Amino acid sequence: MNYRHAFHAGAFSDCMKHALLVWLLRALQRKPTPISVLDTHAGAGSYDLSAGPAERTGEWRGGIGRLLDDPPEPLAEYVGLVRQLGLYPGSPALIRAALRPDDRLVCCELHPEEHAALSRRFARDAAVAVHHRDAWEALGALLPPQSRRGLVLIDPPYEAPDAFDRLAKGLTTGWARFRTGVFAAWYPIKHRAPVRALFAALQQTGISDIVAAELVLREPLDPARLNGCGMLVINPPYRFETDAMPILAALLDRLGAREPGEGVEMIRLVDE
Numbered sequence: 001m002n003y004r005h006a007f008h009a010g011a012f013s014d015c016m017k018h019a020l021l022v023w024l025l026r027a028l029q030r031k032p033t034p035i036s037v038l039d040t041h042a043g044a045g046s047y048d049l050s051a052g053p054a055e056r057t058g059e060w061r062g063g064i065g066r067l068l069d070d071p072p073e074p075l076a077e078y079v080g081l082v083r084q085l086g087l088y089p090g091s092p093a094l095i096r097a098a099l100r101p102d103d104r105l106v107c108c109e110l111h112p113e114e115h116a117a118l119s120r121r122f123a124r125d126a127a128v129a130v131h132h133r134d135a136w137e138a139l140g141a142l143l144p145p146q147s148r149r150g151l152v153l154i155d156p157p158y159e160a161p162d163a164f165d166r167l168a169k170g171l172t173t174g175w176a177r178f179r180t181g182v183f184a185a186w187y188p189i190k191h192r193a194p195v196r197a198l199f200a201a202l203q204q205t206g207i208s209d210i211v212a213a214e215l216v217l218r219e220p221l222d223p224a225r226l227n228g229c230g231m232l233v234i235n236p237p238y239r240f241e242t243d244a245m246p247i248l249a250a251l252l253d254r255l256g257a258r259e260p261g262e263g264v265e266m267i268r269l270v271d272e
């Protein structure tokens with residue numbers, strides 16, 4: 001458990017994940033029935049970008065720092081929520097801000113300090129439950145939600161060598177219990193080989209209706225750098241494949257450095 005999200009809060013990877021997350025939540029909220037959101041790797045909830053780890057790495061300057069002023073239209077709702085919240089929001093704060101009165105959020109976080117911060121934040125909030133619980137175990141134990149409608153956000157730290165295998169297994173477990181749920185899983189693109197292997201593994205799981213949305217800032221040749229990132233979406237809501245493209249394009253336009261190999265892509269991995 002070495003990973004601390006504060007070092008990377010607000011980086012381009014966070015912006016991509018959170019902009020798509022906000023779109024997915026709004027899409028689920030097109031129907032009046034309440035939704036449940038399970039955030040399996042929740043982190044601390046919010047981060048101070050002006051101090052501590054975030055200030056030291058400064059990664060946010062190349063991410064949210066370039067979006068806050070005059071955001072392009074496809075990013076307007078996401079950036080509006082970030083601005084409204086003041087302290088830079090992690091996924092739990094962002095999700096909470098987007099919930100309607102009957103929607104619910106369940107968070108899991110294993111790191112003791114991150115979990116303590118998250119618990120404090122939502123201690124008096126009846127719409128949010130915070131568990132000190134292993135994400136992969138929770139995917140078997142906490143699904144399906146009572147509402148039978150909802151989103152599962154899976155955002156692991158990718159520290160372990162078998163992290164991509166773990167993701168494919170976790171998605172298989174979760175989907176087997178909640179086949180109608182929308183699953184969104186973020187993944188890093190350092191080089192292509194592990195991502196290709198992940199796609200091939202997912203195509204063998206029996207899970208249907210999977211797409212991958214990708215934002216690549218440069219040719220992913222250096223495995224020591226985060227060259228891009230992707231979001232796997234199982235059961236993408238209507239128009240996701242169309243609407244996510246302008247979001248990705250706007251992110252690339254603002255956050256990219258016009259490097260060779262940059263681009264955005266929507267890949268259909270498994271048909272409906």
Ligand SMILES: C[S@@+](CC[C@H](N)C(=O)[O-])C[C@H]1O[C@@H](n2cnc3c(N)ncnc32)[C@H](O)[C@@H]1O
Pocket residue numbers: 001003004005017040041042043044045089090091092108109110111114133134135136155156157
């Ligand atoms: C990438 S960060 C999450 C960031 C957060 N989703 C956001 O967007 O603001 C990953 C988090 O997962 C936690 N974590 C790592 N392994 C875990 C596990 N097996 N179960 C639950 N949490 C875990 C880490 O402590 C870390 O806070």
